[in-house]
Amino acid sequence: MSRLFEAPARLVFAAFTRPDLLVRWYGAHGWRLAECDVDLRVGGRWRFVSQGPEGARMAQAGVYRQVEPPHRLVYTELFDDQSYPGETVVSHEFTEVAGRTTVTTTLLYATAQGRDTVLRYPMARGAGQSFTRLADLLRSATTTEEEHP
Template sequence: MPSTQEKSLRITTPSDEEIRITRNFDAPRMMVWDAYTRPELVMRWLGRMPGWSWAECQMDVREGGRYRWVWRGPEGVELAVGGVYREVVPGERLVSTERYDQQWYEGDAVGTVEFSEANGRTTLVTTLRYASKAVRDAVLQSPATSGMESGYTALDELLASTTAA
């Protein structure tokens, strides 16, 4: 079993506008791909926040296709994000735009998720490009990274249960 260090979230800033997040998973690449691209699986790990639940999860995973994710929180507050898939290479690469309905930073982000596998383990590298260094820095100061690790822990659990099934 891999150590926590081998699975922990690693965050770097390769440029003034980018954040790169790297995380390893104990599952084959196509299983991780499915967990990223099938709505019924995405809802089991992404955006799991105490007091919040999924209100909408639409995904048309093809070039030019759209996605929209909406969570409902305490007192009916909603958090909604959506975008367009720019590039889809099954099992290898997913590129999409990202824009929140309640825009808290300038412009759209562009996310590139790359999937690679060695010895039955998948390395996921997500690169997020923002409109400016100021936006990138604001995102780095937000609770996004702790939320991402929480989601990836839930993804670990989903992948383990799928592997065991």
């Protein structure tokens, strides 16, 4: 997956790693982070608990494998109620050109079955909605930064 954001890489990276920012954008429409724990260091753990419609909850956690601000972030991911085998390795590359940042996300599933299971979910829609919320947050952060450097 990739998405271009109208913000410098340092702000985009911060939005992916700071709980105070993650709670403002992470999740599809109707979902929000109810818990957001981040120990941003190699070997550090993270855990997100999302609250959704009608009290639905979804929890996921993992361990950071690479933390290279503002260029690269790699971590494992495992859901509490996971419907497919093994943990996923998630890699984000942040590439800035002229103050705009492209985030390229790669998900490596433990098995082809796991990948195929996830592709049947509305993940693309949810990620798109979440990234739209992130774009709005970054737009306001960039505007505020321009007004108050």
